[in-house]
Amino acid sequence: MKTIYFPYIAFALSLLLLLIVNRGSEAGIDGETALPLLTLLIINECAFILSAAGAFIGVKHLKTLNFNFKDNLLYTVTTVICILLTVQFTLLGIKLWPL
Numbered sequence: 001m002k003t004i005y006f007p008y009i010a011f012a013l014s015l016l017l018l019l020i021v022n023r024g025s026e027a028g029i030d031g032e033t034a035l036p037l038l039t040l041l042i043i044n045e046c047a048f049i050l051s052a053a054g055a056f057i058g059v060k061h062l063k064t065l066n067f068n069f070k071d072n073l074l075y076t077v078t079t080v081i082c083i084l085l086t087v088q089f090t091l092l093g094i095k096l097w098p099l
Helices: 003-024 037-064 073-096
Strands: none
Touching: 003 037, 003 073, 037 073
């Protein structure tokens, strides 16, 4: 597999992990979350690293193409979504972390 395809894989897996973290962090009737806090934090951190790697590889590849957005629209959109997912996982990790 070529590394230029990694943002597509990172996008799909990050969305799946985002769904798991969001569903797992919902509090039940007794006030406990569906997944333990440490599990949620580990999944969130792994998803952050995955989406950050997808964003890095995507930007690096677009840079070699001189940021030709018109010809690589799907790749550009996937890279931008990976960047947004990285920000989302950062904010979600801060929200999950007990103070």
